[in-house]
Amino acid sequence: MAGTDRGQDRADPKAPQPAVVLVRPQIGENVGAAARAMLNFGLTDLRLAAPVCAWPNAKAVNAASGASVVLNEVDTFASTRAAVGDLQWVCATTARPREMIKPVLTAVAAAEELRARLAAGLRVGILFGPERTGLENDEVALADAVVTIPLNPGFASLNLAQAVVLVAYEYFQAGDSTPAVQDDHERLGRASKADITSLLDHMVRELDGTSFFRSDDRRERRIQELELLLHRRELRVAEIHTLRGVVKALTQERRPARRRQSV
Amino acid sequence: MAGTDRGQDRADPKAPQPAVVLVRPQIGENVGAAARAMLNFGLTDLRLAAPVCAWPNAKAVNAASGASVVLNEVDTFASTRAAVGDLQWVCATTARPREMIKPVLTAVAAAEELRARLAAGLRVGILFGPERTGLENDEVALADAVVTIPLNPGFASLNLAQAVVLVAYEYFQAGDSTPAVQDDHERLGRASKADITSLLDHMVRELDGTSFFRSDDRRERRIQELELLLHRRELRVAEIHTLRGVVKALTQERRPARRRQSV
Numbered sequence: 001m002a003g004t005d006r007g008q009d010r011a012d013p014k015a016p017q018p019a020v021v022l023v024r025p026q027i028g029e030n031v032g033a034a035a036r037a038m039l040n041f042g043l044t045d046l047r048l049a050a051p052v053c054a055w056p057n058a059k060a061v062n063a064a065s066g067a068s069v070v071l072n073e074v075d076t077f078a079s080t081r082a083a084v085g086d087l088q089w090v091c092a093t094t095a096r097p098r099e100m101i102k103p104v105l106t107a108v109a110a111a112e113e114l115r116a117r118l119a120a121g122l123r124v125g126i127l128f129g130p131e132r133t134g135l136e137n138d139e140v141a142l143a144d145a146v147v148t149i150p151l152n153p154g155f156a157s158l159n160l161a162q163a164v165v166l167v168a169y170e171y172f173q174a175g176d177s178t179p180a181v182q183d184d185h186e187r188l189g190r191a192s193k194a195d196i197t198s199l200l201d202h203m204v205r206e207l208d209g210t211s212f213f214r215s216d217d218r219r220e221r222r223i224q225e226l227e228l229l230l231h232r233r234e235l236r237v238a239e240i241h242t243l244r245g246v247v248k249a250l251t252q253e254r255r256p257a258r259r260r261q262s263v
Numbered sequence: 264m265a266g267t268d269r270g271q272d273r274a275d276p277k278a279p280q281p282a283v284v285l286v287r288p289q290i291g292e293n294v295g296a297a298a299r300a301m302l303n304f305g306l307t308d309l310r311l312a313a314p315v316c317a318w319p320n321a322k323a324v325n326a327a328s329g330a331s332v333v334l335n336e337v338d339t340f341a342s343t344r345a346a347v348g349d350l351q352w353v354c355a356t357t358a359r360p361r362e363m364i365k366p367v368l369t370a371v372a373a374a375e376e377l378r379a380r381l382a383a384g385l386r387v388g389i390l391f392g393p394e395r396t397g398l399e400n401d402e403v404a405l406a407d408a409v410v411t412i413p414l415n416p417g418f419a420s421l422n423l424a425q426a427v428v429l430v431a432y433e434y435f436q437a438g439d440s441t442p443a444v445q446d447d448h449e450r451l452g453r454a455s456k457a458d459i460t461s462l463l464d465h466m467v468r469e470l471d472g473t474s475f476f477r478s479d480d481r482r483e484r485r486i487q488e489l490e491l492l493l494h495r496r497e498l499r500v501a502e503i504h505t506l507r508g509v510v511k512a513l514t515q516e517r518r519p520a521r522r523r524q525s526v
Contacts, residue, residue: 109443178413180372
């Protein structure tokens with residue numbers, strides 16, 4: 001039964017995606033946190049090779065924080081070799097360099113390689129070693145490439161779930177088209193230059209009746225200062241209305257001054 | 264005493280870096296995991312605004328896994344406003360868009376902005392909201408920009424420490440020059456074309472005494488197959504020696520076949 005239903009409660013069973021293989025994980029919480037991190041970035045194929053922690057694991061369920069679609073479908077294997085048996089391209093995460101002839105990739109480069117191989121129709125995966133020791137050399141030897149995340153050489157002990165989230169994040173990023181910077185000005189009604197000029201005119205009109213412009217000479221310069229200030233602020237229409245309301249209130253509706261309440 | 268020693272046990276007290284401000288954190292483990300993640304990427308200025316969890320916190324120490332250089336120097340503040348009081352540019356992480364006129368940045372763009380402002384001599388920081396609710400709108404209003412990490416819209420609940428590690432990672436990446444792909448071939452002695460030709464000659468010499476080349480016509484083709492195979496493999500000198508040793512052993516030293524032991 002589980003076999004036939006398998007794909008259906010996954011996020012997108014049709015889209016091929018990399019398998020995440022945790023080798024001999026020791027701590028149930030880390031498996032749960034890894035499952036949650038995977039689902040955050042759309043990955044659902046989690047495999048455990050010879051888990052050291054008990055499995056199933058209540059602490060993993062708790063740490064997965066609702067990512068049961070991943071946790072309920074975890075496949076366990078007796079060995080790393082068995083866990084990657086069906087895969088055609090594998091990368092292995094390592095904290096330190098190994099003396100092996102394998103390309104060493106950043107997480108960004110690994111994400112690109114994974115996507116390129118998937119696009120070519122290959123079954124791919126990523127190996128993560130046990131918390132304390134990392135992968136054995138003969139496990140790294142199974143891989144086509146090594147992934148090493150550049151980090152502070154003075155404190156390079158990265159938590160297992162943190163390593164998973166970084167690789168999953170880069171995998172998602174490589175297929176994501178969110179613009180680096182989004183600005184809501186357009187959508188929220190950015191003010192036109194005429195809106196700003198009209199506000200300025202309003203302010204100058206009201207200020208002419210006060211001591212703000214001390215002399216004609218000074219008037220010119222202060223108007224220019226205001227103009228620069230207003231045009232630099234990328235105001236939106238609603239803000240222009242707010243500021244005109246402030247000017248209006250200060251000139252027409254002002255009641256006797258009272259002590260300002262501290263916010 | 265703590266005040267005067269403060270900078271000295273930080274990773275690099277001279278280098279200006281962004282402050283990480285956790286607003287009303289609820290779970291001690293998350294503060295500890297955030298401290299560890301920060302130090303992984305060289306950040307040490309951790310601030311807590313109105314922490315809900317007890318502080319100091321034994322579970323935080325445990326989760327920090329040795330990042331005491333960060334944890335021992337945590338500054339706590341009564342409010343978010345107080346925690347960012349000395350800062351001149353701040354970005355606020357949010358899971359969902361807010362109707363505010365602020366640029367919305369990916370983590371990559373935020374890292375670039377942070378570095379650019381630091382390079383210009385500004386004091387900068389990153390706000391992270393409480394686990395369950397995220398930042399309040401009036402806290403986001405304090406920020407110059409919003410950071411939203413693109414993720415699976417179907418499961419967008421990112422753990423607090425995971426959010427911290429992603430932003431810290433991108434901050435580190437933006438200043439890191441590790442090549443995307445490193446290949447050890449050069450350093451480990453990549454074989455020259457002559458090394459490969461010499462191996463091929465050795466193989467052909469030995470194979471000529473066997474049934475491998477059935478006819479002269481076939482010989483030409485099979486030699487070409489071997490040549491393609493060997494030149495495609497990016498072999499190193501040591502591997503050429505290994506393969507020549509295999510050929511030598513198979514032709515000169517072979518003892519009566521015995522059943523191969525399974526590895």
